[in-house]
Amino acid sequence: MKIALDAMGGDYAPQAAIRGAKEALESYPGVRLIIVGKTDVLDPLLAENGLKGHERVELVHAEETVLMSDTSTVAIKSKKDSSITVAATLVKEGRAGAVVSAGHTGAAVAATTVKMRLLDGVDRPAIAAIMPSEKGPFVLIDAGANIDSKPINLIQFAVMGDVYAQTALGMKNPRVGLLSIGEEDIKGNGLTKEVFKKLSEMPINFIGNVEGKVIFQRYADVVVCDGFVGNVLLKSSESLAKATMHWIKEAFSRNTYRIAGALLAKEAFKELKEIGDYEGYGGAPLLGVDGVCIIGHGSSSPKAFKNAIRVADESVKVKLNSRICEKLVESGALPGSFKPNQG
Amino acid sequence: MKIALDAMGGDYAPQAAIRGAKEALESYPGVRLIIVGKTDVLDPLLAENGLKGHERVELVHAEETVLMSDTSTVAIKSKKDSSITVAATLVKEGRAGAVVSAGHTGAAVAATTVKMRLLDGVDRPAIAAIMPSEKGPFVLIDAGANIDSKPINLIQFAVMGDVYAQTALGMKNPRVGLLSIGEEDIKGNGLTKEVFKKLSEMPINFIGNVEGKVIFQRYADVVVCDGFVGNVLLKSSESLAKATMHWIKEAFSRNTYRIAGALLAKEAFKELKEIGDYEGYGGAPLLGVDGVCIIGHGSSSPKAFKNAIRVADESVKVKLNSRICEKLVESGALPGSFKPNQG
Structure with missing residues (x-):
């Protein structure tokens, strides 16, 4: 092919x-x-x-x-x-x-x-980006294919992200979280509150809302969000990683001791640089x-x-796609089977 | 007082x-x-x-x-x-x-x-958070007071952020950017597209959309967004900073050379830790x-x-508040003076 x-x-x-x-x-x-x-x-x-x-x-x-x-x-x-x-x-x-x-x-x-x-x-496709965390990679979906997503979209992103984490990252029963601004189901915006209940009823390992503050500690293996937020999160993380390398360079060139220390530990810097290296991941699938x-x-x-x-x-x-189709049916995550505000 | x-x-x-x-x-x-x-x-x-x-x-x-x-x-x-x-x-x-x-x-x-x-x-208050960047601090507004903001809210956040950057950070004519997922005015979600035009017409130094990918390089001095996105951005940055310190610790304890290097440069680590230290900022005003x-x-x-x-x-x-009131009037950023979709 x-x-x-x-x-x-x-x-x-x-x-x-x-x-x-x-x-x-x-x-x-x-x-x-x-x-x-x-x-x-x-x-x-x-x-x-x-x-x-x-x-x-x-x-x-x-x-x-x-x-x-x-x-x-x-x-x-x-x-x-x-x-x-x-x-x-x-x-x-x-x-x-x-x-x-x-x-x-x-x-x-x-x-x-x-x-x-x-x-x-x-209903809509989504970009599944693999991101690094303290405990290994996690999946961010949607990383920017859609803006102004509807509830059915986030519900389907959760299913596609779940299947992708199993297939691409070899995770069994990945923990799926909904990106929001508080842990409780009642915290979030109009979109996340509507999605929360439906995800709770689906045959995925839904762990509830996941807040930004724990995202890189891999509280969830799959983080579901609208593409606007996901894109901001993905890109700003890259920007912060770049700034951090800048700060590290500055901090380690301030005086002779630090320069000597940096020379001794130069392999450590290479290792750090590779963590956020998008080149290695190559690209993100549009699921x-x-x-x-x-x-x-x-x-x-x-x-x-x-x-x-x-x-x-x-x-x-x-053959990711046939597994996505099966899981969408199994989860009742098809547009017809989901009526907003009726659970 | x-x-x-x-x-x-x-x-x-x-x-x-x-x-x-x-x-x-x-x-x-x-x-x-x-x-x-x-x-x-x-x-x-x-x-x-x-x-x-x-x-x-x-x-x-x-x-x-x-x-x-x-x-x-x-x-x-x-x-x-x-x-x-x-x-x-x-x-x-x-x-x-x-x-x-x-x-x-x-x-x-x-x-x-x-x-x-x-x-x-x-119309609504907003949290103005001070964030670090490669080129010094910038203001993120709204960092989480509101969700599901309307256009008038983001327009007022821009004015309040502008005044705050001048007052708190001593910036003259701060560059105000609208957080979005593309540089061009036509990129973004329903909310940002509506806000873009109005900000262009106001007496602030509006530089257009600012993308996540340049945020920590301080492309803008004031970054305007809805509180849901702002909170995710603020908190996930803290989470990434925490993960980075974890990765640094791991990378620098991998072998004897690196441990010796870390000892020589130990002051550099302190410096790095202080960059993201929210304790120093103390708190963010609700403007x-x-x-x-x-x-x-x-x-x-x-x-x-x-x-x-x-x-x-x-x-x-x-006396930040009296300056905010003046600038809101001067900018025509009062609810009555802004009709959605009529510029």
Whole structure:
């Protein structure tokens, strides 16, 4: 099965995408790629990287590129021949099994939703990001696919996150928490209060509200929230990690003792840097679409692209989607079975 | 002017509150306190700490205590004689100039709103938290007083945050940003899109949307958001800082070289710990109420209480409220002057 790579998406595209493709082809002998984008731009880059005429590489032309300043709607409606739409169409037509993009998240969500369609019963897809904690990784869902989510969306995110934690992180019976601003069921906003009761009745290990203050101590293995809050949480954590490395650098260069100490312990700094390294995770799956879509970090480096391709390849193999469909039915988390305010 | 201290609020109250009161009285000779709570509990604690009969201490009885599991509404309606309500009433009656509480945030917001009332034209109050960044402190408003805010609320938070950054942090012309999930005006949720245009037209230094990914690099000096998102951001940052100290400890104790390095640079660790130290900030003001209300951290230690009392004392002196009222009028940020969707 081939992977369609949106070569035009991301802050350092197309260079980083092509170099990442090269690294992936070298590291994973089973991977086959369809590289999507402007051929006149990509052709020389492929040649430069020794990928021109590569037996596991195909190049498909897309005339347009979605800009970060485009709205998702404009991106889909007026740029019908954009790299992300063409890549999603390849999956729709069965020519590829997965799409990887580090471009405009909203456009990737819209293009895959329109072209690949959603899984039976799924109302909206969600990004499942893997985050580090004191006790190992946890899943944050939704990390930014949706804004202004409805209760049925958060309920389905909980189910998809539960299945993903079991499949991707090998967790048995993951603890699912609802991100809120107080532990009790009566604390939260209109959305979380409505969702709380329904989650309590579902066949998942729902542990109630989880507050920001314990999130990185992994009080919950799956943290469910609206994509606006999830995106702020994901991105601000990266920002704080970056600031922390800055503070560490400053603190350890203040005088000779500290500089000497830093030299002795230099491997410790490397270790710290790797904890928050999004490049290693590669990308986050957009769960709920009928197919595999991996959303890369906007600042994806070649290494990040390489790992996003690996994640896409693995995701195709694990059959996550059929398990999501089964669990949605089992949980009574289909739109028809949930009436707001009636439990 | 006296400060009313809610001695029953906070995870370590009343012990931490009373010990903090003692430290504040010792450090700030101008401070006078009214300690509010159950007298049979507080009397022996005051005696223990040498505060019984102290010339700058008064004890006022409050029969009830708001529990963290109470809703804000229940707390106010059925516990009319709670320590936070009694403390707010002391300000209303002019017997105190400020109230300090580390208890139930929602109850403190409700009690001060009902008893002290809001400033003319203010629709809802907001918590202004001071956060660290690579380039020094910034203001996060609202850090958790409100959920499900309306556009007029965020617009007023921007004005109050602007005035607070000038007054408390000495910033001239602070850059005010709207927390969102994309830089462009068309990115965000229903709430932020509506607020964006109005902020652009106001006499503040509005720099547009600010994304989570640059928040701790201090792209904006004042970050405006709904209290649900703000609370998640504030608390999850604390959680991440805690996890980071855990990771640092682990990384630096892995082998003899690293342990030796850590010993040489031990002052650097102290410095790092102080950056995220909420105890030093003491508390965050609840802006928009007619009087001074300082909200302490739920886990307030004696040191945090001491500093919250200091912040309350300073806040009374700077006449922040009259400047907020002026700026709200000047900005056209009064409820009557803002019609949703009409600019």
